[in-house]
Amino acid sequence: MSDVTPKRKKLYIETVGCQMNLLDSELVVGKLRNEGYELTDDIGKADTILYNTCSVRQHAEDKIYSALGRIKQLKQLKPELTIGVLGCMAQKDQKQILKRAPHVDIVVGPGQLARVPELLVLAKEQATPQMAVSLPRTAGSNETVTASFAEYDPIREPAMRPTPFQAFVRIMMGCDKFCTYCIVPSVRGPEQSRPAAVIVDEARALADQGVKEITLLGQTVNSYRSVDASGRTFRLSDLLERLHEIEGLQRIKFITNFPNDMTDDLLQAVRDLPRVSRYLHVPAQSGCDEVLKRMKRTYSVALYDDMLDRIRATVPDAAVSSDFIVGFPGESEASFEKSMRLVERGRFKNSYIFKYSPRQGTKADTLFIDDIPEEVKKRRNNDLLVLQTAISQEDNRRLIGQNLEVLVEGPSKSSKGVAVDEIGQFSGRSSCDRIVVFEGHERLVGQFVPVTIEDASGVTLFGRVVTMDLVAPRA
Numbered sequence: 486m487s488d489v490t491p492k493r494k495k496l497y498i499e500t501v502g503c504q505m506n507l508l509d510s511e512l513v514v515g516k517l518r519n520e521g522y523e524l525t526d527d528i529g530k531a532d533t534i535l536y537n538t539c540s541v542r543q544h545a546e547d548k549i550y551s552a553l554g555r556i557k558q559l560k561q562l563k564p565e566l567t568i569g570v571l572g573c574m575a576q577k578d579q580k581q582i583l584k585r586a587p588h589v590d591i592v593v594g595p596g597q598l599a600r601v602p603e604l605l606v607l608a609k610e611q612a613t614p615q616m617a618v619s620l621p622r623t624a625g626s627n628e629t630v631t632a633s634f635a636e637y638d639p640i641r642e643p644a645m646r647p648t649p650f651q652a653f654v655r656i657m658m659g660c661d662k663f664c665t666y667c668i669v670p671s672v673r674g675p676e677q678s679r680p681a682a683v684i685v686d687e688a689r690a691l692a693d694q695g696v697k698e699i700t701l702l703g704q705t706v707n708s709y710r711s712v713d714a715s716g717r718t719f720r721l722s723d724l725l726e727r728l729h730e731i732e733g734l735q736r737i738k739f740i741t742n743f744p745n746d747m748t749d750d751l752l753q754a755v756r757d758l759p760r761v762s763r764y765l766h767v768p769a770q771s772g773c774d775e776v777l778k779r780m781k782r783t784y785s786v787a788l789y790d791d792m793l794d795r796i797r798a799t800v801p802d803a804a805v806s807s808d809f810i811v812g813f814p815g816e817s818e819a820s821f822e823k824s825m826r827l828v829e830r831g832r833f834k835n836s837y838i839f840k841y842s843p844r845q846g847t848k849a850d851t852l853f854i855d856d857i858p859e860e861v862k863k864r865r866n867n868d869l870l871v872l873q874t875a876i877s878q879e880d881n882r883r884l885i886g887q888n889l890e891v892l893v894e895g896p897s898k899s900s901k902g903v904a905v906d907e908i909g910q911f912s913g914r915s916s917c918d919r920i921v922v923f924e925g926h927e928r929l930v931g932q933f934v935p936v937t938i939e940d941a942s943g944v945t946l947f948g949r950v951v952t953m954d955l956v957a958p959r960a
């Protein structure tokens with residue numbers, strides 16, 4: 486072997502937070518691989534360590550600050566190591582990160598990720614930390630602020646996706662809803678919809694690379710609206726119609742929805758386009774009108790209930806999931822009970838439940854005192870979760886005996902390490918986004934297979950591949 490080939494720099498990356506962050510990490514890594522980096526999952530072997538961070542709750546930030554604390558020693562032992570903090574916490578805390586963790590070399594907000602490769606080089610060359618962040622929402626005209634949150638969707642690298650047959654596609658950036666508890670509008674900037682033609686081209690390129698399932702991403706994905714050069718407006722329903730025509734794409738999902746924008750044209754598109762997933766994630770956040778008002782969610786419980794009725798009437802087989810925040814300032818026991826009742830009525834597939842976490846820079850943090858004690862938040866979180874799990878289990882058990890089409894994702898969690906060519910437990914998801922575990926074969930990964938459901942828990946369906954020939958073909 487000749488030793489003239491330059492040694493590839495080793496990159497270790499950790500990602501916390503939502504699917505947007507997973508996509509951002511994929512794109513950053515793709516770019517860095519082109520610049521000569523290779524990924525390692527051994528932090529001790531890395532030349533560059535990146536954290537792609539989340540700011541939505543305090544806990545997510547604490548995790549990153551303690552990880553930064555842990556690697557301080559690593560940097561002392563290995564001064565050539567480059568450490569970067571990317572994403573929402575970088576945008577929110579900016580210089581504070583360098584104060585708390587002076588061994589950090591680059592701080593890059595979600596609107597400036599294209600600059601990561603350049604800043605890694607600069608940090609080394611100038612031996613001083615580099616920072617690239619977007620403007621605060623109040624820094625100038627909407628155009629100026631928007632321009633500082635640059636679109637970041639470079640050419641996709643097939644090798645970087647969690648699986649070669651699934652991909653995220655960003656259709657919107659930022660958020661303008663300004664729910665009072667939420668940091669997202671300040672760290673991800675103004676709402677911007679990407680042009681429909683650009684999204685369709687990206688989806689087509691992904692399909693050509695063998696992607697079978699795409700998940701469209703936006704903070705309020707159903708508020709999508711773009712206008713093309715000829716003046717034609719595209720709503721999410723129009724975009725779905727376009728994407729549905731792409732050969733090779735077999736499943737199209739979209740997350741996360743805002744209740745007010747769950748319009749009939751969208752529900753009809755979900756009903757009429759068979760490759761669109763029967764899954765709607767529409768966070769309610771609370772079942773109490775007074776709390777919703779203080780959250781500035783701009784809808785009432787009655788509107789949310791009406792939306793659920795419209796969903797059930799138009800797409801009866803759709804699964805709906807929700808998010809709830811418990812312990813929002815001023816949430817009385819009676820208000821909380823109303824969230825319990827909404828979970829009962831809503832029959833959600835699942836709910837993501839969060840304890841309110843005050844975020845500096847949000848309206849709720851300045852307007853209200855975080856007055857619900859931690860034990861009360863914990864209890865409410867637990868009560869809501871127990872109720873939701875019982876409902877999920879009941880509804881999942883109703884699916885016993887049905888055949889669901891499952892996109893096989895890989896060995897199930899409990900049986901990771903199944904050797905190639907072995908029969909073992911595999912898992913995948915149905916069109917209604919339920920996790921299905923069944924006995925399968927490595928060969929089925931990336932395929933759509935019909936599975937008969939035989940058993941169910943609150944989170945998982947257990948089944949058998951309808952044609953066992955698919956699992957173990959007869960000789």
Ligand code: 5AD
Nearest residue numbers: 541666667768808809839840841842
């Ligand atoms: N505290 C707790 N949960 C929050 N979320 C957003 N901001 C906060 C906060 N400050 C939750 C909402 C949202 C999900 C992504 O995170 O439920 O839908």
Ligand code: SF4
Nearest residue numbers: 660662663664667669
């Ligand atoms: Fe945050 Fe509300 Fe925007 Fe969702 S809709 S990202 S909760 S501000």
